[in-house]
Amino acid sequence: MFRRSFTFLVGAALAGAGLTAAPASADERVLNVVAPWQVTSLDPADTGYIAARMGIAETIIGVEPDGKLVGLVASGWTLDDDRLTWRFPVRAGLRFHDGTPVTPADMIAAIERARASGETLAAVPIASISAEGSTMVLKTTTPFAPLPAFLTDYAAIVLAPSARGADGKIAAWIGTGPYRVTAIDGDRSVDVAAFDRGGAMPAVRRARYHAVPQGETRASMVEAGDADVAYTLLPAAVPRINAGSRAKVQSITIPRARVMPLNVGLPIFADLRVRQAINLGIDRAGIAAAVLRHPPSAATQLLPPILADWHNPALPPYARDVARARTLLAEAGWKPGEGGVLHKDGAPLRFTILVLANRPELPPMAAAMQAQLRELGIDMQIRTGPGSIVPQAQRDGTFQAGLVGRTYVNVPDPIATILPDFTRDKTVWAQSGWINAEIRALVPEYIASFDDARRAALRKRITEILHAELPVIPVSWFEHTVAVSTRVKPVPIDPYEQRYLIDRMAWAN
Numbered sequence: 001m002f003r004r005s006f007t008f009l010v011g012a013a014l015a016g017a018g019l020t021a022a023p024a025s026a027d028e029r030v031l032n033v034v035a036p037w038q039v040t041s042l043d044p045a046d047t048g049y050i051a052a053r054m055g056i057a058e059t060i061i062g063v064e065p066d067g068k069l070v071g072l073v074a075s076g077w078t079l080d081d082d083r084l085t086w087r088f089p090v091r092a093g094l095r096f097h098d099g100t101p102v103t104p105a106d107m108i109a110a111i112e113r114a115r116a117s118g119e120t121l122a123a124v125p126i127a128s129i130s131a132e133g134s135t136m137v138l139k140t141t142t143p144f145a146p147l148p149a150f151l152t153d154y155a156a157i158v159l160a161p162s163a164r165g166a167d168g169k170i171a172a173w174i175g176t177g178p179y180r181v182t183a184i185d186g187d188r189s190v191d192v193a194a195f196d197r198g199g200a201m202p203a204v205r206r207a208r209y210h211a212v213p214q215g216e217t218r219a220s221m222v223e224a225g226d227a228d229v230a231y232t233l234l235p236a237a238v239p240r241i242n243a244g245s246r247a248k249v250q251s252i253t254i255p256r257a258r259v260m261p262l263n264v265g266l267p268i269f270a271d272l273r274v275r276q277a278i279n280l281g282i283d284r285a286g287i288a289a290a291v292l293r294h295p296p297s298a299a300t301q302l303l304p305p306i307l308a309d310w311h312n313p314a315l316p317p318y319a320r321d322v323a324r325a326r327t328l329l330a331e332a333g334w335k336p337g338e339g340g341v342l343h344k345d346g347a348p349l350r351f352t353i354l355v356l357a358n359r360p361e362l363p364p365m366a367a368a369m370q371a372q373l374r375e376l377g378i379d380m381q382i383r384t385g386p387g388s389i390v391p392q393a394q395r396d397g398t399f400q401a402g403l404v405g406r407t408y409v410n411v412p413d414p415i416a417t418i419l420p421d422f423t424r425d426k427t428v429w430a431q432s433g434w435i436n437a438e439i440r441a442l443v444p445e446y447i448a449s450f451d452d453a454r455r456a457a458l459r460k461r462i463t464e465i466l467h468a469e470l471p472v473i474p475v476s477w478f479e480h481t482v483a484v485s486t487r488v489k490p491v492p493i494d495p496y497e498q499r500y501l502i503d504r505m506a507w508a509n
Contacts, residue, residue, distance in 0.1 A: 029507060030191075031207040031488070033500060034218050034230040036358065038187040038211040042170045044110075045117035048154040053500045054192055054209050057157035057175030060088060060107050060136075061148045063412045065494045065501075069148050073107060073158045073176055074136070083143045083450065084127070088136045088151075096160035097180040097195055104131035106158050111138075113170075114156035119428070120416050121153055143448040145455075149413040152498060178202055178503040187211060194503075203506035215360040222247045222483040229491060229500070230483040234360050235293035238481060247483045254495040255307050255409040256478035257299055258365065260353070261390075261402050264471055265433025268349060269401075273332040275470040279318060280325035281376045282369055288476055291364050299474035302466055303408060306495055309456070310414050312463040318474065325376050334377070342377035350379040353401040354393055357384045365475065366403050391428050404429055405478065409496045418462065419443055422471060431471035439465055 033054070039047055044057075051057040058072040071077070074088035094102040108129045114121045125141040140147070158176060165171030173181050179192035179202075190209040194202045210227070212218045219237035221227040225246045233241070238249045260278075262269045269275060288298035300317035303310045329342060329349075337343030341350065355366045363384050370380045380401075383389070393399035406421075406429055408414040421430030423440045439462065446458040466472075484491045489506045 027205045029204075029206065031204045031502060031505065032210060032221075032226065032228045033207055033502070034210045034212050034221055034227040036211070036213050036215070036218070036232050038213065039184065039190060040187055042173060043117070044157050044159070044170060045114065045155040048157045049497075050190070050209065051173045051175060052154045052157055052177075052498060054190060054207065055177040055179040055499065055502050056173050056181055056190075056192060057159060058177050059152050059154065059157055059498075060110070061151040063149075063152050063409075063496050063498055065492060065496070067412060067496070069152070069412065073102060074151075077148055084140050086138045086140075086147055087132075088138065090134050090136070093198065094176055095197075096162075096176055097174050098160050098162050100160055100162070102158065102176060104134065104136035106160070107136045109161075110156045110158045111151075114153060117155065119420050120410055121150055121156060123416070123419050124150055143450065145447060145450050146411070146413045146415055149411045150416060152411050153416075154410075154498070179207065182206075202503040204502055207502050213358060219483075222485075225485070227483065228485040228488050229505075231481075231500075232359075233481040233483055235291065235481075238293060241483050245486065247485045249481055249483045250491070250493055251294065251479050251481045252493055252495055253296060253304050253306055254478050254480040254497065255304060255414070256405055256407045256497075257302060257304065257474050258359075258362065258476045258478065259302070259404060259406050260369075260473040260475055261404065261406075261427075261429065261431045262434075262471065262473065263399050263401065263432040266351075266400060268351060270433075271332050272469065273328040274334075274349075275473070277325040277328040277332075277376060278373060278378065279470055279473050280321045280328070281373050281378065282318075282473070282475060283320045283372050284318065284475060285320070287365055287368050291368060292361060292476060292479065294479040297476040297479050299476050301463070302472070302474045303414060303463065304477040307408065307414060310408075310459055310463060312460060312467070314460075315463065315467045320372075322375060329376065336377060340374070340377055341379045348379060349377060350381065351400045352381040352383055353403055354389045354399070355382055355384045355403045356387055356389065356405070358387050359405055362403050362405070369403075369475070394426070394428060394432060399432055402429075403475070406430070406472075407497070412496060415443065415446060419447070422466065434469070434471035436465060436469060436471075 060074045062070050062072040075091040078087045090102050127139040127141045129138050160174040163170055163172045163174040180195040182193050183191040188211055192207050194205045215234040218230050222230045222241050223244055241247055241249050284298040289295045301315050305311045334342040334344045334349055341348045355362050366382045373380050390402045408417045410416055421427050423443050442458050442462050449455050482493055487508055489508050492501045492504055
């Protein structure tokens with residue numbers, strides 16, 4: 001476990017974690033940001049998203065809440081006529097928090113670091129990266145149309161050379177964002193202060209990130225007035241918070257889904273009819289209403305409507321149909337057996353689903369699904385564990401099924417998630433053992449194409465295949481819930497979860 005406490009450019013008074021009373025000066029008020037994720041290390045591939053969300057470090061390219069790609073460390077980009085050579089100029093006058101100027105070499109180092117430790121940029125077919133004056137020049141071996149979107153990956157936040165320790169590993173977050181780190185207390189909190197980058201300073205000058213894994217504790221902090229902005233709330237806590245006077249909850253659907261990945265290599269899941277029966281046996285509408293308290297979250301297909309280019313309205317929506325599910329199981333040879341569990345060739349229709357405990361809504365969702373599938377004669381056993389439970393089972397070959405949250409916008413184009421999840425023999429968070437030759441041909445074609453009409457046709461076909469073949473079973477889309485204190489003016493919500501946009505926030509009084 002990462003355990004370290006250090007302070008930059010401030011006195012010992014800033015070094016402690018925990019909540020403090022707001023100072024009298026408006027410039028000294030501390031915005032308390034509460035979220036579930038602990039600072040388990042300073043490795044950008046592990047927790048770079050926290051540094052990016054808190055405005056400490058920036059990626060080469062960013063994405064606005066409306067989905068528009070914008071330059072961050074780079075001022076923008078151009079593509080040569082060969083469709084292989086990309087140019088990313090460093091934003092003029094940009095400096096790190098230690099005062100050193102940003103160079104193309106710093107962007108190159110961020111990409112190389114991310115390619116070595118992350119999954120997203122490792123997929124880019126890079127031929128070479130070099131510097132020409134103040135511009136980074138990246139050449140690919142084959143056309144790679146979504147490259148700018150891939151450069152929003154948090155694993156590739158750009159950090160100063162001084163951020164590395166003697167061992168070459170990242171030892172500090174010294175970035176280019178609107179806020180600089182003033183203190184980090186182990187895995188519990190990060191203090192930041194506004195950094196003068198020229199121009200107007202943010203209205204919120206100081207903020208503190210609190211890692212609070214327990215959902216009920218986050219809700220209690222909101223109700224007690226100890227949190228100004230709190231992310232990822234328990235559904236049951238939302239009405240309670242809204243009934244009080246200290247904060248109100250904002251909620252939007254975001255490009256993330258709660259899905260049930262399957263090991264299609266196992267005999268029970270290799271039969272499409274069984275996957276279809278499980279899909280038809282899940283009462284998504286009931287789960288969304290009773291467990292999530294957010295009916296629009298019921299997933300009628302894999303990708304939600306907010307991903308307008310990828311959400312396919314022509315697909316028949318998923319819905320519960322117990323009679324059809326039973327017919328499919330009978331056609332697949334499953335017959336009633338002891339204890340109401342279906343059997344085939346002497347074996348029960350039984351499997352274990354691994355459920356992530358760090359998302360508090362997943363265990364009750366799994367319990368509801370267990371009861372619903374039991375009506376069909378399917379015995380789904382539940383095992384709850386930490387975030388590592390699914391990757392570990394994938395590695396050791398024991399994975400059968402899971403219930404996980406999967407984001408489709410680690411970069412703004414879902415192809416970056418579809419690529420590793422559905423075109424590789426082994427995955428971390430998606431299915432196992434599913435091989436579809438058409439998908440494996442369509443995805444590279446999509447990546448290489450610059451023709452909008454062709455890309456639209458490819459998206460349509462990719463979604464059709466995933467919808468019909470069910471290598472993963474969508475259960476619900478994510479509702480991004482954010483509690484905002486009445487001390488703060490309405491907060492912009494980033495559906496791409498790239499930034500908390502603290503520099504755009506302001507105190508209500």
